[in-house]
Amino acid sequence: MLQHLRVQAQGSDAADQTRQWTSSIWLAVVVGIAYFLAAQLSLSLLTPDGVAVFWPAAGIAAGTLIALGPRARLGVVVGTILATIAANLLGDRDLGSATVFAVCNGVEALLTASLIERYFGSEVSLNRLRNVLGLLGAAIVGAAASGIGGSLGFTLFYGATTSIFAIWQNWFLSDALGIVTTAPLVIGLASAAREPPPQSEAIEGLLALAAVAAMSLVVISLPAEPWKTVVPIALLFPLLLWIAARCRPIFASAAAFIVAVAIVWTTTFGIGHFGDPDLPVADRILAAQAGILMVALCAYVLAALFAERRQHEDALMESEARLQEALSAGAATAFVWDVRTGSSLRSANAAQILGYEPRQTLTAGNFLSRVHPDDRGRFKALVRGVRPESPTYTVTFRFKRCDGWEVWLEEVAKAEFDAMGRLVCLKGLTVDVTERKRSEEHQRLLVAELDHRVKNLLARVSVVITDTSPGSGSLDEYIQALDRRIQSMAAAHSLLSQNRWHGVDLMDLVRHQLAPYATDANTTIRGSNFTLTVAETQGLAMVLNELATNAAKYGALSTRNGRVEVVCNRGPSENATNLSIVWREIGGPAIAASPQCGYGVSLIRDLIPHELGGSVDLVFASEGVCCRIEFPVKAVTVTDIKGATSGHPAASATSLDAPLQ
Known part of the structure; x- marks a missing residue:
């Protein structure tokens, strides 16, 4: 396996090397042709000492290297050397001088491109002044260095009669101008090819x-x-x-x-x-x-x-x-208010926050006139109160938008003063805090409502503690009765919390109160469902708990064959807003006509009339307890429950007037 991978890697490296050599050859051919043509043009105009006046070929080589990067070095240098030798041999130069000139031109391109790459990066464009000056400096260094070798080649092989400094000067000017005028064109063409x-x-x-x-x-x-x-x-x-x-x-x-x-x-x-x-x-x-x-x-x-x-x-x-x-995103607008002229300049999103048309001008006076009258005086006082030693202010106020909506705004600003200490302008941000204000108001209402409910709950607990004691035969019975009643209140509270205190379904409340004692055979719940308010839920929960507890201790739920039926419905008329609940126990032990009544019976009979304005008819019949509860509901939400036995769906709905089976 390793041998196979090694062979594949070697094959891949060989293919990469082949592609690189092919690219270098093609690049050498293209650069060589362009360099040769430019050199032939330049050799038509020579100085008296035989140096070309203008050498754009130098710009072709240097510009190609700068544009393509280090990977193009071999192809560019080879093409430059071969083209230089060919152009000089076609003229009146010998092989020795042509070879020296070729090497100088190749070194010149490498040196110029290397300086650019070192100080300006691999991808250079002339869209910055520092890059232009850098190219000029690199061209001067590259042309000066190649001019030394070129002037020596003219002196040694060409037999020039002028001074070596004059030859160097002409070579330097010719190549530097060639790089400066031609290299930017090559670099620009490469850049345009990448991004037209x-x-x-x-x-x-x-x-x-x-x-x-x-x-x-x-x-x-x-x-x-x-x-x-x-x-x-x-x-x-x-x-x-x-x-x-x-x-x-x-x-x-x-x-x-x-x-x-x-x-x-x-x-x-x-x-x-x-x-x-x-x-x-x-x-x-x-x-x-x-x-x-x-x-x-x-x-x-x-x-x-x-x-x-x-x-x-x-x-x-x-x-x-x-x-x-x-x-x-932050529902904020920036502003500058010139106090001397009264003009106000705001960011583009001010129209969205302040509600006016984008082309409409909103002056400082117009802005102040839309501040709520109750907040306007405080707003002006804060603005007038800025001083050089305390130049900032923060104010929250109501603002009537141009479209009629009222919003809450918070303004944070800093004042600027002239040399005499006079107020010049105000700069800052105006933020729409309407949602925050609504959230704060909602939170305040929630805290007040929570405080009210906690007080009511504590009052209920206090009443339960006080009224449970007289009917208890022993301390254990007292603790059990008190715990049971508080647990009933807690269950109702849990249902309300699950529904975010928006109300509780009547059927859910009945099921929760019967849950400790109910089975599939001993409990039937039928009728129409209602959504109860908080007060209705808390009051009815305590009553149902007492009925369920009494049934479990003394009534139908205390025996195997006994059962309890709960039927919920509206009042006598179809449009009535009274809720009627009938609790009936069947199959339980015989009950005395006048049983001893304790706190639980009193709670059943008195709590609904006292707190919900309803009525309770509690009858201790020999065949079982029957309790009819009726009270007005504030908001009636009805859902037909087609019979439920211990929370399971039944076949059909039964009205209150139908005989209980």
């Missing part, structure tokens, strides 16, 4: 470049007199400014390259000022080089400055958008 410009920008840029090309030929070809060197180039400035302001730096690089080619072409063929035969060749070459450098630097600096401005604008817009999203 929009179609509208591309069309506008191409039209501008066509205008630059036409204008360059016209302006630079003008007669020498009375024009001077700088005047024709200055006439191109509006076009360069247009391109730099409207398009990406790639178009400015292309414009600079076009102007450079036009200057070299007119100088080579003796056209216009740069080709004036009356001027010395050295002067014409120096003027051409100065013109090329001036146009290139002007175009690159303008393009970088405008690109940085666009980047800053985009970053500012993005930051403002994020700020607006944050303000909207």
Whole structure:
């Protein structure tokens, strides 16, 4: 298995190496062809000592290395060396000098690209001024270094008669201009290939470049007199400014390259000022080089400055958008209130929070007029009370929106003062705290309601404790009775809590109170379901608990054959709001006609009339206890229960008037 994996890894490495070699070969071919053509063009215009006036081939090699990165070193260097040797051999140079020049050109490209990569990263674009200046510096270092070897090659192999410093100077100027004018174009083309410009920008840029090309030929070809060197180039400035302001730096690089080619072409063929035969060749070459450098630097600096401005604008817009999203998410609006003029400037989401139209102007006076009258005086007092030593304030107030809605706002602001200590403006945030205020009010009501309910519950417990004692035969009986009644109250409280104190279903309450004693055979619950209020739930729970307890101790639930039926329904009429509950015990032991009545019986008979305004008819019949409870309900919610035996569904519903089976 390991051997198989090792073979696969070796095969993969071999395939990668093959692809890398193939890419390097193709790159060497492409760079070599481009370098050779540019070199042939440059060799048509030489200085008196045989050095090319303008060497754009250096920019092709350096720009390709900068754009593609270290992986392109082999292909670019090989293509550069081979193209240099071929171009020089086709001229009047021998193999020795051609080889020296080729090595110098290859080292120049490597050195320039390495400096850029070291100080500016692997992916460099000319949309920042520091990158433009960095490219200029790298071009100067690379051209100066290669010029040393080139001047030595001219002296040793070419038999130059001029000084070595003059040769170096011409080589340096030629290669530096070539890198400065051509490398940005190559870098820009690579950047445009990765991220193409929009179609509208591309069309506008191409039209501008066509205008630059036409204008360059016209302006630079003008007669020498009375024009001077700088005047024709200055006439191109509006076009360069247009391109730099409207398009990406790639178009400015292309414009600079076009102007450079036009200057070299007119100088080579003796056209216009740069080709004036009356001027010395050295002067014409120096003027051409100065013109090329001036146009290139002007175009690159303008393009970088405008690109940085666009980047800053985009970053500012993005930051403002994020700020607006944050303000909207926090229901806040930022404002600046100029106290001297009374004008108020607010963030874009102010219309959403304050309720006015986006185009509507809301002055400080209009804002204050919409503050609630009860809060307006306090608001003004806080604003007037700011001082240089205490410049901030926080105020919460009610505000009537322009659409009529009233909201709660909280304003946090800081004042600014002039040198004389006079209030100039207020800056801060206005936050919509309506939901918080509603939550606080709801919480206050809940606390008040909880306090009320706890007091009622404690009062009930106190009454139970007091009234349970007289009917208890012993301390154990007292404790058991008290615990049972408190547990009944707790069960009702638990049901209310489960329903968030919105009420309890009557059937659930009956089942919970009968649960300790109920079986499938001894309990039947029928009728219609009702939703009880809190007071109805608490009162009826205590009554049902006493009935269930008495039935378990003395009544139907104390024997095996006994059973209890509970029927719930409305009052006599269909639209009645009275709730009727009939408790009937069947099959239990015989009951005395007048049993001894204790606290439980008193609670059954008195609690409903006293607390719910109803009536209770409790009868101790010989066949079993029968209790009819009736009281008015505040909100009737009815659901038919089609019979339930110990909580299980039955076959049919039975009305109160039907005979109990």
